[in-house]
Structure formats: structure tokens, C-alpha cells
Amino acid sequence: MKVYADNAATTKMSRSAIDAMLPYMEEVFGNPSSLYTIGQEAAEAVYKAREKFAKALGCTVNEIYFTSGGSEADNQAIRSAAEIGAKRNKKHIISTTFEHHAVLHTLDKLQTEGFDITYLDVHENGLVTAEQVAEAIRPDTCLVTIMYANNEIGTVQPIREIGALCREKKITFHTDAVQAIGHIPVNVKEDNIDMLSLSAHKFHGPKGVGVLYVRKGVYISNLIQGGAQERGKRGGTENVPGIMGAAAAIEEAVKNLGENSEKLLKLRERLIDGLLEIPHSVLNGDRNSRLPGNVNICFEGIEGESLLLLLDAKGISASSGSACTSGSLDPSHVLLAIGRPHEIAHGSLRLSLSEENTEEEIEYIVSEVPKVVYYLRNMSPVWRDLQEGKKDYVIQ
């Protein structure tokens, strides 16, 4: 059996997203800046796509900027707020320790440029609170950037409350909502969000297409200089087919959101219950304030990398953290952020589901993972020490 359970890394494109793209490669291939018909048809299509995103997020078309993905949107949002902050001599930024690297590495860079960054500690349940943000705010704070939902452990942050606080204190609030959009309800107005990043390939759209939402009145600067595209804020000929695929995908995701999340919740709960039957295992992140498709579990005494390879041999595609840290031997910065010790953080398994996963697939995972965990434990000197009482279990 082949089971794809790494939808937080990327998703398979939906049929309707692919179908929405094809005409813009084959027939309407014009440049939206051109004045003749196939150019103007492309421009019209991009406008309609913008309307679809505006509708999905609860904003206006002029608040939508297309980018090359979530990473670019994160970079542009943070850089823009920092630029304004620097002009006003406000060079303090608040974020968290478990953001995506697109945020963390941008903040690292700003730190070398003289910004002071406060990284809020994440509680063991994978959540930060508005109170923590309130305590960290200073007179020179120019930006709060906190992710909507975490890409590894799936925890959903109290964004509306944090947004309300920032609004009250007149501090720009950005959220990396790449994992949230298309999966849980998000409304930028109700959630008091000034800037939001999303990425189409996380909800069955194409790779290389993202959106930065910027509330009217909030300033953004360019990362990419060029033509007058995106109202002068992002030069470069529009990725018309990509934008069309992304718009079809968001429309479909929002339309089916209720139905999909109900289905996913059932699958997720069965998967968590089934895997936690393995002794000395623990769920990472709050069970309730969590994306409907996310399961992340640590197993004591094993290496996540070996687990993944053996699962792959059984046809199961999963992850031990973010796609960005797979391939490196460092444990996940997210699991360390919630206080898991190194040796435990190494033994993690993330399964991120989509509505295409079936009950049969979940039962297959629930039957195969324990076999692989027991097999690896039997070979593990660490596990032997634990069994012989030479070491204490970290996970009871």
C-alpha cells in the first residue's frame, strides 16, 4: 500500500487546480502587462484570482499581493515592518522560538543589522499566549510575527487575541498562516491581522505561488525591484498559470473546509489513539488546539531517520520534522522549543494527513508503525539500557 502522509511538506495538486492552469499555458499565454487581447485576458484572469483570495481571507483585492511562495511572503512582510520600524527608531521585534525558518532566518539577519528580537518561549503544549506577547511589548516594538499554526506539531495559536492586543498597542502584526489557510477558518479582519503569508502548495495548489495579504494603510516595501506588477510592490511578470491554479485550489479548499476537517479529525484521532498504544510514546503539541490533519509523536529509544526509511520501504511517506530539517542531523528546533530533550526529539514522527487519506490507510499506518518501532528498539543500545534500568525513561 502507498500512503502519502506528509501534506505539511507539500500536497498533491487537485484536479481542478491543474485544469485551471492549463489554458494559461496553452492558449491565454499573454503577458498581463500587454495591451492586446491575450495579454488583457491574462490580466483579467489574474484579477479574478485576486478576487478569490480576497473572498477566502475576508479582505479586498487591493490587499492581496502575489509572491513566489510562503517564504517570500514572510521575508517581505518582516523586512517591510522592520524598514518602517528603523525609520521611527523602533528596532524591537517579537516572535517565537518555533517559527518556520523563513521567519527565523529573516529575523537572524535583522539581528545582525541591529534589531533586537524577543523570541517567546513556547509552552510544552505547543502554544504561546497573548499575555506573553503583552509582557514582551516595549515602546520600541515595531512588529509582532507569530505563526498561525505550526508546521511540525500543528498547534493553532490564539491569533485573534494576539491580533487584538497588537491593534490596541498600534504594533504591526504579521502571521505566517501557511499551514492554516485552506485547513481551518481564517478571516483577516476578525482575526485583527495586518499581514499574512500563505502558500498554494500547502492546500493542493502549485508550488512557487504564495500570497502576502497586507491590510490597507500598512506599508510594505519591495524585496524584488522591477516592473509595476503587484501595484509596484513586487516586480516580475505574473506567474499566471500558477496564480490560476492557486486561486482554484483556495476556492475549493474553503468550500470544502467544513466537510474535510470533520473527516480529517476522525482520521487524526484514530491515528493518535492507535500510535499512543506503543509504550513510551507521547503526542507533541496540544491535542485540541491543533490542525485537523496533524499527528506528531515521539517514541523513546529510536532514531526518527531510521523510522522514516523503514516506513518508506513499506510505502508510507512521513516526516520527522520539517522538510527543511530532514537531511540534517540536528533535532527539530520545534520539539526542542517545547522542551523535548535532544534524545527524544530525535525519535519523532510527523504524519500530516489530507482529505484524500482513507480509513484503510490509517489502519495500515497503525499496524505498521509499531512493528518498525519495536524492530528499531530491539537493535538500540539506548533501549537496552532503558530496559535494564541503567537509564530512566524520559517518556513514561
Ligand SMILES: *Cc1c(COP(=O)(O)O)cnc(C)c1O
Ligand atoms: C511551507 C511553509 C513555508 C514556506 O512556504 P514555501 O511556499 O514553500 O516557500 C513557510 N511557513 C510555513 C509554516 C510552512 O509550512
